[in-house]
Amino acid sequence: MSFLETFQLAIKNICSSKLRTFLTMLGIIIGVCAVIVIVGLGNGMQGYIEDSFADLGTDSLTVMVMGRGSSRSVSEEDMYQMVADHPEEFKQLSPSVSVSSFLKIGSDTVSSSTVSGVSEEYFSMKGYEISEGRGLQYTDISGRKKVCVVGQYLNMAYFGGSAVGQTLKVGNTTFEIVGVMAAESDDLEEGGADDCVFLPYSTAARMSYTGSINSYTVTVQDKDRIAEAKTLVETTLYNIFEDEDAYTVISMSEMLDTMNSMVNMIIGVLAAIAAISLVVGGIGIMNIMLVSVTERTREIGIRKALGAKESAIMRQFVIEAATTSALGGVLGIAVGYLLSSVATVVITSVLGTSLTVSPSLLAVLVAFGVSTGIGVVFGYLPAKKAANLNPIDALRYD
Amino acid sequence: MSALIEFQDVCKTYHMGDTVVRAADHISLQIQKGEFVAIVGQSGSGKSTCMNIIGCLDVPTSGTYLLGGEDVGRMNKNQLAEIRNRMLGFIFQQYNLLPKLTLLENVEVPLMYAGMPKAERRDRAKVALEVVGLGDKLKNKPTQLSGGQQQRVSIARALVGEPAVILADEPTGALDSHTGREVLSMLQKLHDAGNTVVLITHDNSIAVQAQRIIRLEDGRVVYDGDAHAPEAVVTPDLAGKGGAS
Numbered sequence: 001m002s003f004l005e006t007f008q009l010a011i012k013n014i015c016s017s018k019l020r021t022f023l024t025m026l027g028i029i030i031g032v033c034a035v036i037v038i039v040g041l042g043n044g045m046q047g048y049i050e051d052s053f054a055d056l057g058t059d060s061l062t063v064m065v066m067g068r069g070s071s072r073s074v075s076e077e078d079m080y081q082m083v084a085d086h087p088e089e090f091k092q093l094s095p096s097v098s099v100s101s102f103l104k105i106g107s108d109t110v111s112s113s114t115v116s117g118v119s120e121e122y123f124s125m126k127g128y129e130i131s132e133g134r135g136l137q138y139t140d141i142s143g144r145k146k147v148c149v150v151g152q153y154l155n156m157a158y159f160g161g162s163a164v165g166q167t168l169k170v171g172n173t174t175f176e177i178v179g180v181m182a183a184e185s186d187d188l189e190e191g192g193a194d195d196c197v198f199l200p201y202s203t204a205a206r207m208s209y210t211g212s213i214n215s216y217t218v219t220v221q222d223k224d225r226i227a228e229a230k231t232l233v234e235t236t237l238y239n240i241f242e243d244e245d246a247y248t249v250i251s252m253s254e255m256l257d258t259m260n261s262m263v264n265m266i267i268g269v270l271a272a273i274a275a276i277s278l279v280v281g282g283i284g285i286m287n288i289m290l291v292s293v294t295e296r297t298r299e300i301g302i303r304k305a306l307g308a309k310e311s312a313i314m315r316q317f318v319i320e321a322a323t324t325s326a327l328g329g330v331l332g333i334a335v336g337y338l339l340s341s342v343a344t345v346v347i348t349s350v351l352g353t354s355l356t357v358s359p360s361l362l363a364v365l366v367a368f369g370v371s372t373g374i375g376v377v378f379g380y381l382p383a384k385k386a387a388n389l390n391p392i393d394a395l396r397y398d
Numbered sequence: 399m400s401a402l403i404e405f406q407d408v409c410k411t412y413h414m415g416d417t418v419v420r421a422a423d424h425i426s427l428q429i430q431k432g433e434f435v436a437i438v439g440q441s442g443s444g445k446s447t448c449m450n451i452i453g454c455l456d457v458p459t460s461g462t463y464l465l466g467g468e469d470v471g472r473m474n475k476n477q478l479a480e481i482r483n484r485m486l487g488f489i490f491q492q493y494n495l496l497p498k499l500t501l502l503e504n505v506e507v508p509l510m511y512a513g514m515p516k517a518e519r520r521d522r523a524k525v526a527l528e529v530v531g532l533g534d535k536l537k538n539k540p541t542q543l544s545g546g547q548q549q550r551v552s553i554a555r556a557l558v559g560e561p562a563v564i565l566a567d568e569p570t571g572a573l574d575s576h577t578g579r580e581v582l583s584m585l586q587k588l589h590d591a592g593n594t595v596v597l598i599t600h601d602n603s604i605a606v607q608a609q610r611i612i613r614l615e616d617g618r619v620v621y622d623g624d625a626h627a628p629e630a631v632v633t634p635d636l637a638g639k640g641g642a643s
Contacts, residue, residue, distance in 0.1 A: 005510065
């Protein structure tokens with residue numbers, strides 16, 4: 001009796017009791033479906049995090065300088081020198097000074113905007129584009145001019161789209177708007193990426209209490225060598241301060257890695273919990289197969305009397321269990337995909353974020369493999385029981 | 399020429415609690431190729447044990463059972479399954495057809511386990527069903543048939559593999575006398591065609607259809623000979639009366 005024929009026999013038996021087979025498969029269906037949706041959710045979260053970090057720039061390092069009292073300090077010249085000394089590692093550098101003074105446009109106080117002082121290179125480093133007017137220039141920095149570039153949100157919300165040439169006030173200082181950034185995100189919203197003002201860092205530094213620059217953004221030549229670049233920055237700063245607590249260097253890609261591994265761990269734990277239901281489903285299959293063996297004792301007896309070897313009976317029941325289980329796996333995959341797309345729609349509409357629940361092909365293959373494997377493992381015991389039946393007793397069984 | 403079926407001092411004992419039941423007690427017999435033999439006995443006489451051993455469903459506790467010259471007692475379960483498939487055709491009292499399969503598929507089962515290719519199997523099963531007069535019901539399920547028809551299917555299944563021995567266990571037990579006679583005449587035809595038929599029954603009127611009767615009592619052979627001799631059909635009670643008169 002060939003494998004194909006045994007398989008056809010299994011399909012025939014499964015089809016002859018559809019409801020029972022379906023109920024038996026339910027555990028596997030739910031388990032596979034849960035694993036697929038959870039893994040898909042994890043992929044979606046990872047994609048979402050990566051998109052968010054890509055906006056921040058995974059090729060950049062953020063250097064924060066806390067300093068060590070007044071004895072030692074680092075100037076922007078020191079930092080520019082470091083970049084110039086290692087052109088093979090670093091691409092560009094911009095000081096960034098966050099300004100806490102209130103922004104006033106006309107008579108309105110705008111508290112949601114991010115106001116920061118940056119260099120002329122900052123825009124190209126971040127990939128920001130200027131849609132109107134001009135960006136910041138070297139002369140703005142060196143001359144400590146009172147000019148600024150605003151985000152598209154402020155342009156639209158407060159200047160009716162014609163901000164260039166107008167003025168705004170940061171603290172008590174009036175700045176002339178020389179340029180407007182192109183929209184960064186799809187929807188312009190308060191507090192979003194387009195709600196920002198960029199000043200020359202030299203001007204901004206003078207407005208802060210300390211008058212010094214406490215943060216830098218450095219971009220690297222090669223994303224894959226960001227760890228080496230980070231070490232280089234740290235070494236340079238250590239040589240100046242001789243104290244590790246005086247500075248912090250943050251790499252966005254390292255943070256992304258950390259976040260990803262956290263998400264992966266959470267997804268792994270959730271998937272493992274979901275996988276427990278696969279085991280429960282397997283036990284369900286074993287249970288029904290044991291009942292089925294008892295019900296079909298006479299059939300087994302007849303088959304044995306007609307010359308079926310133990311291995312043939314064994315194979316028949318194992319294949320039947322595996323087929324049931326694999327069929328459950330396929331249905332679970334289908335339901336999992338369905339639920340994934342439903343979840344995508346629900347999450348998008350409820351949370352307003354574009355998180356795509358996308359099951360990976362690997363997860364699907366593993367789910368199918370595991371469900372078939374479960375059928376084989378949990379089908380083994382009932383099949384062994386069937387194969388070991390004594391044909392005389394089995395023939396007499398009613 | 400050696401016998402097709404040969405029992406040499408076959409014993410079969412069962413343990414029921416503390417008591418030992420001797421279901422076969424030193425039975426020796428020979429059945430030649432082409433014979434039509436009835437093994438007769440009351441319930442508990444050991445005829446079922448005998449049939450299980452002849453059918454290679456069970457092996458003797460002691461003694462030797464040779465089927466076609468092969469020592470069945472030394473075989474493992476796989477070899478027993480193989481010899482059942484190759485050498486024996488079973489006809490059961492309860493027909494024992496597989497209810498989910500069609501008649502054609504039912505008849506194909508022994509050939510399937512013999513590893514015969516599907517097309518050849520199908521052809522041979524069809525021929526076997528035509529022989530028993532059910533060539534027009536190939537696709538029916540057993541439950542759609544009368545008892546007599548079902549028993550004919552099981553006869554087709556028994557002969558399809560061209561076994562050396564056709565073993566019929568109370569083949570008419572579940573049938574009315576009319577269809578029972580039909581089934582018996584079919585067995586008679588099989589015998590006429592040169593098959594070896596072993597019939598197991600408790601019913602003398604059925605047993606006399608055979609050429610030869612082997613009567614068992616308490617696990618022993620009490621008569622072995624011509625089916626038409628008066629001693630063949632004598633029951634213990636009558637024998638007692640006969641002795642008194």
